[in-house]
Amino acid sequence: MSYSSTKLLAKSLVLAYASTHIQSALGHGYVQWASTPNNYYGGFNEPAWSPTADTAILVTTYLSPTYDVWSSNMTCGNWPQAPNQAAPVSPGDVINIKWSTHTDAPWTHNEGTHRVFIAPCPNDDCKNMDISQAEWSELGSQYTGQQTWNGNSWPVAPLANNQPWQVTVPPAASGHYLIRDELTALHYSTQQWTNFDQSVQHGWGTEFYVTCMALQVNNPNAGTLDISQAMHFPGAYYDNQPGHYNPNIWSDPGSVIISSTTTFGRTVWPSGSSSPNTGSGNTGSSNTGNTSGNTGNSNNGSGNNTPSASTTSSPSTVSNPVCANRRKRRSLKGRHNAHRRQARSL
Numbered sequence: 001m002s003y004s005s006t007k008l009l010a011k012s013l014v015l016a017y018a019s020t021h022i023q024s025a026l027g028h029g030y031v032q033w034a035s036t037p038n039n040y041y042g043g044f045n046e047p048a049w050s051p052t053a054d055t056a057i058l059v060t061t062y063l064s065p066t067y068d069v070w071s072s073n074m075t076c077g078n079w080p081q082a083p084n085q086a087a088p089v090s091p092g093d094v095i096n097i098k099w100s101t102h103t104d105a106p107w108t109h110n111e112g113t114h115r116v117f118i119a120p121c122p123n124d125d126c127k128n129m130d131i132s133q134a135e136w137s138e139l140g141s142q143y144t145g146q147q148t149w150n151g152n153s154w155p156v157a158p159l160a161n162n163q164p165w166q167v168t169v170p171p172a173a174s175g176h177y178l179i180r181d182e183l184t185a186l187h188y189s190t191q192q193w194t195n196f197d198q199s200v201q202h203g204w205g206t207e208f209y210v211t212c213m214a215l216q217v218n219n220p221n222a223g224t225l226d227i228s229q230a231m232h233f234p235g236a237y238y239d240n241q242p243g244h245y246n247p248n249i250w251s252d253p254g255s256v257i258i259s260s261t262t263t264f265g266r267t268v269w270p271s272g273s274s275s276p277n278t279g280s281g282n283t284g285s286s287n288t289g290n291t292s293g294n295t296g297n298s299n300n301g302s303g304n305n306t307p308s309a310s311t312t313s314s315p316s317t318v319s320n321p322v323c324a325n326r327r328k329r330r331s332l333k334g335r336h337n338a339h340r341r342q343a344r345s346l
Helices: 002-022 321-329 332-344
Strands: 028-036 038-040 087-089 094-100 114-120 166-169 173-185 193-195 200-204 207-217 228-232 268-270
Touching: 028 207, 094 173, 094 207, 166 173
Parallel strands: 087 207
Antiparallel strands: 028 038, 028 094, 094 166, 114 173, 173 207, 193 200, 228 268
């Protein structure tokens, strides 16, 4: 399937999603823009409901997050477009990534983690690579800053203050790479993953927000970044692992233990080897082999390969003041109508 055909398919799926299931999209998030020391790159344009055409960002559709860790949306987000360029950077450069939940609005998901991964592009071609086969290595906190609860605040605190997230380019060898920016929202992670719970009109589990960006690293020195061990998305996480399922998050935020030093739950293998087949759909979507613009699935994180082993839980009894206030400010009906109007503008 060509990239243009996939884009038309994604557009029709967004319209169908908006007309039937938009009430489930209680969480929202997208990359509005990114910048390097010398360049600015557009992301998703919410008022126009469209991605920037010529950018290094693999711009994703807006709408809802991904709950299912086996969804192909875990790779680079919902229906990512192929990058038309790579951002030239050098080790030590700072990349600013502006996440938003509404136009020019701060990030409103106050409890969440932030992680960044890097993967080399085969043959220095980030545009035509199969991103489901990208081999990702995680960047530590020296390049990305705080990554988990520090006893006082969550990593997403700068985003909630309307600041961009900053990533320092690591000392990788010269070449073309993708970086994978992953945010989580944990306010519904008090129960195990379910894609949508009609009784409360939202999903349970961790909300994942993911976007990738193409880089051209120019390093006059030999690269010292170790990318000899890597992981695939989907496949790096398993259902309801600690840190994604957090029954005690409101009483013990420190129990959210997913961080750069945590390797449990990942399928890790040497770079260059084929991924082990665990029978869980860990190597991507039904359209494996297409370009990076064609890798997203059609169910917006609803379990594209293997159904989750988790079961539907009853509504949480944990008080979440953030979500309660959010529901007070905007009724479900109002959200539903607003997003239907935006979808019709496609």
